[in-house]
Amino acid sequence: MTRVFISRDSASLSLGAARIATVIAEEASARSLTLEIVSTGSRGLFWLEPLVEVETPEGRIAYGPLTTSDVGSLFDSAFLTGAEHPLRLGRLEEQPCLARQQRLTFARCGIVDPLSVADYRAHGGYAGLERALALEPQAIVDEVKRSGLRGRGGAGFPTGIKWDTVLHAEADRKYIVCNADEGDSGTFGDRMLMEGDPFSLIEGMTIAGLAVGATKGYVYIRSEYPYAYRIMTQAIELATRAGYLGPSVLGSGRAFTLETRLGAGAYICGEETSLLESLEGKRGMIRAKPPLPAVKGLFGKPTVVNNVLSLATVPWILAHGGQAYADFGMGRSRGTLPIQLAGNVKRGGLIELAFGTTLREIVEDFGGGTATGRPVKAVQVGGPLGAYFPASLLDLPLDYEALAAEKGMLGHGGIVVFDDTVDLAQQARFAFEFCAAESCGKCTPCRVGAVRGVEVMDRIIAGIEPEKNFEVLDDLCTLMTDASLCAMGGLTPVPVLSALTHFPEDFDKAPRFPAAAE
Amino acid sequence: MPRFVEWDEARAREIIAAHASLEGPVLPILHALLEEFGYIPEEAVAVVASDLNLSRAEIHGTISFYHDFRRKPAGKHVLKLCRAEACQSMNGPRLARDLLVKLGIDWGETTVDGVLTVEGVYCLGLCACAPSALYDDEPVGRLDGERLDALVRKARGS
Numbered sequence: 001m002t003r004v005f006i007s008r009d010s011a012s013l014s015l016g017a018a019r020i021a022t023v024i025a026e027e028a029s030a031r032s033l034t035l036e037i038v039s040t041g042s043r044g045l046f047w048l049e050p051l052v053e054v055e056t057p058e059g060r061i062a063y064g065p066l067t068t069s070d071v072g073s074l075f076d077s078a079f080l081t082g083a084e085h086p087l088r089l090g091r092l093e094e095q096p097c098l099a100r101q102q103r104l105t106f107a108r109c110g111i112v113d114p115l116s117v118a119d120y121r122a123h124g125g126y127a128g129l130e131r132a133l134a135l136e137p138q139a140i141v142d143e144v145k146r147s148g149l150r151g152r153g154g155a156g157f158p159t160g161i162k163w164d165t166v167l168h169a170e171a172d173r174k175y176i177v178c179n180a181d182e183g184d185s186g187t188f189g190d191r192m193l194m195e196g197d198p199f200s201l202i203e204g205m206t207i208a209g210l211a212v213g214a215t216k217g218y219v220y221i222r223s224e225y226p227y228a229y230r231i232m233t234q235a236i237e238l239a240t241r242a243g244y245l246g247p248s249v250l251g252s253g254r255a256f257t258l259e260t261r262l263g264a265g266a267y268i269c270g271e272e273t274s275l276l277e278s279l280e281g282k283r284g285m286i287r288a289k290p291p292l293p294a295v296k297g298l299f300g301k302p303t304v305v306n307n308v309l310s311l312a313t314v315p316w317i318l319a320h321g322g323q324a325y326a327d328f329g330m331g332r333s334r335g336t337l338p339i340q341l342a343g344n345v346k347r348g349g350l351i352e353l354a355f356g357t358t359l360r361e362i363v364e365d366f367g368g369g370t371a372t373g374r375p376v377k378a379v380q381v382g383g384p385l386g387a388y389f390p391a392s393l394l395d396l397p398l399d400y401e402a403l404a405a406e407k408g409m410l411g412h413g414g415i416v417v418f419d420d421t422v423d424l425a426q427q428a429r430f431a432f433e434f435c436a437a438e439s440c441g442k443c444t445p446c447r448v449g450a451v452r453g454v455e456v457m458d459r460i461i462a463g464i465e466p467e468k469n470f471e472v473l474d475d476l477c478t479l480m481t482d483a484s485l486c487a488m489g490g491l492t493p494v495p496v497l498s499a500l501t502h503f504p505e506d507f508d509k510a511p512r513f514p515a516a517a518e
Numbered sequence: 519m520p521r522f523v524e525w526d527e528a529r530a531r532e533i534i535a536a537h538a539s540l541e542g543p544v545l546p547i548l549h550a551l552l553e554e555f556g557y558i559p560e561e562a563v564a565v566v567a568s569d570l571n572l573s574r575a576e577i578h579g580t581i582s583f584y585h586d587f588r589r590k591p592a593g594k595h596v597l598k599l600c601r602a603e604a605c606q607s608m609n610g611p612r613l614a615r616d617l618l619v620k621l622g623i624d625w626g627e628t629t630v631d632g633v634l635t636v637e638g639v640y641c642l643g644l645c646a647c648a649p650s651a652l653y654d655d656e657p658v659g660r661l662d663g664e665r666l667d668a669l670v671r672k673a674r675g676s
Contacts, residue, residue, distance in 0.1 A: 011644050014659030046646040185602030188643035223549075223586050224598075224642050226655050261542075262549055265585030267640055281544025282576070283583035299541065341646065343607035348646030371608065380603055384640075416645065418607045430606070434640065440583075 002035045005053040009042035017050040023071045041196015043110030044350025056082035062089040105313045109196035120199040128318030132207045140211035146322030148334030153307030154411040156400045165294040166212040169302035176208045176217035177305045181270040184383025186414030189338040190308035194228040198235035204311035209256040222263040233260045267438035272305040286486045330356035333399045343416035360394035374419035382411025385491035387498035424503035429457035431495040446489025449480045463510030522556030534569045557588045593628035593635040595673040598652040601638040604645035634673045
């Protein structure tokens with residue numbers, strides 16, 4: 001029976017993939033043809049979606065982007081044999097946008113059935129866990145250290161060192177917590193991976209458990225991702241039933257169980273200590289550090305808190321060796337980075353590449369410029385707390401240190417493109433507005449500073465006493481940077497000051513008013 | 519769209535009991551109450567607090583901290599429109615403004631016929647298909663005025 005693959009990723013669904021699947025099934029039955037529709041995750045080439053792939057002796061042949069009215073002509077052209085059609089794309093692996101990528105973390109995403117353990121195994125899954133089961137905990141930690149893997153959530157802290165701390169912490173109980181509270185605008189890699197290859201996250205968390213001596217793990221998923229939550233929950237049930245999770249993982253006598261937990265619409269819960277508070281059932285107020293969660297984390301126990309993509313990369317590292325992973329990348333940024341290209345861009349999607357690719361290659365070569373066809377004015381890298389860079393800085397390489405040197409950050413690898421209609425003063429105002437809405441309220445610089453920031457920006461935008469207000473803005477940004485308890489308040493000045501540094505003209509558009517006009 | 523039931527203390531206690539053995543049960547319980555009743559009624563605070571042996575202040579504090587735990591019923595359908603940067607870059611703010619004007623409501627409000635609540639949300643992870651929204655649990659990408667109008671018609675028609 002011919003197998004037809006259609007993505008059930010949320011983004012694919014948002015473009016009508018479910019409707020296409022239904023129409024294909026109806027059309028097949030009307031023509032008395034038998035086919036099996038396999039739901040996969042997405043390949044991350046969203047400008048080609050909705051997309052359908054057909055299994056043929058030459059490989060999977062893709063057709064897209066489709067509308068429901070194309071389905072009839074696909075059948076007329078015998079697409080089930082991989083035949084010609086105006087929308088035929090051929091093998092996606094041969095498309096330059098995919099052929100040029102180095103997919104390690106996302107190797108299976110969009111290819112396998114996310115809810116089939118057998119499919120996962122057939123594509124190399126669980127090789128890492130099998131190797132880990134034969135290793136001493138310290139040897140697993142050392143392998144991860146050797147890989148140079150750094151936290152993909154944004155902070156970029158070396159994963160192996162974090163694990164080492166938890167391994168050597170004395171406690172009756174330890175936890176693995178996966179931070180799947182992917183709140184940064186312009187990022188969707190965690191969501192795609194959980195929807196497209198959930199077992200890789202489960203395997204990574206299990207390896208982490210074996211490495212540090214934890215027997216229980218939680219995946220904290222934001223409520224804006226209802227579909228990812230459902231898939232993860234189902235995948236955990238399937239893995240438990242197949243013996244990959246439970247009181248004795250693969251009969252090893254070592255226990256590891258997993259549970260999904262749903263966030264409740266608070267951006268701050270992506271901050272690790274706030275996430276732990278939330279898991280404990282409290283307000284998501286951040287905790288002062290130290291103590292680090294690795295020493296005193298969930299319910300006061302030593303806890304590994306890692307991002308989805310960090311954990312989902314661990315199986316590859318264990319299966320292929322830490323050195324093989326470290327062979328990718330540049331400087332102190334080793335391995336690959338799943339880049340999420342979004343916003344006003346022609347070809348947005350998931351691009352996994354070794355560290356060191358320039359912004360220009362991503363935005364122009366992969367992205368094809370703006371969707372509106374207008375010039376690129378700014379790109380924001382690293383989410384709402386990341387910097388706005390002008391087109392003149394597009395030759396920056398994507399590397400933790402290189403972006404930090406330009407007063408920006410890589411964050412979770414999201415890149416949002418803006419055309420020349422964007423007003424960076426408004427974006428700076430938004431940065432404060434967002435912080436005011438999402439601050440946990442624990443520390444004053446963030447809680448009050450964000451509100452003051454909106455007020456100051458409103459005055460600057462209105463042209464009221466700009467010199468004085470620029471001074472206040474500068475002072476406010478220094479205070480928030482230096483005195484906030486966590487990255488939310490501490491990094492809100494990054495988008496603001498980058499906008500001001502690179503686009504000063506946007507801050508000086510209004511006619512000037514004297515103070516009395518206020 | 520789930521059909522919500524009227525507040526019922528006995529039912530609430532069953533839900534609480536079903537989750538009480540979890541570690542950190544408060545959020546799962548509040549989500550379950552939300553799914554059952556469509557909102558977290560004021561009466562629920564005391565019930566959850568007493569059953570978990572926590573203070574009412576702690577439960578009230580948790581409920582009021584999170585955007586999801588609405589304390590009043592929403593309209594029959596909920597449209598969550600993304601207000602974050604990627605959607606801003608694709609004309610999201612203007613679309614949202616036009617829609618709210620057309621419906622005669624502000625963010626977080628429900629149309630007078632009780633059919634549609636429009637809420638702002640910061641990112642749905644559909645950033646390569648911006649602007650985007652979540653209509654009940656259904657993701658909608660590449661929004662434009664026409665698609666939004668169709669969603670409103672759908673809400674009113676069902």
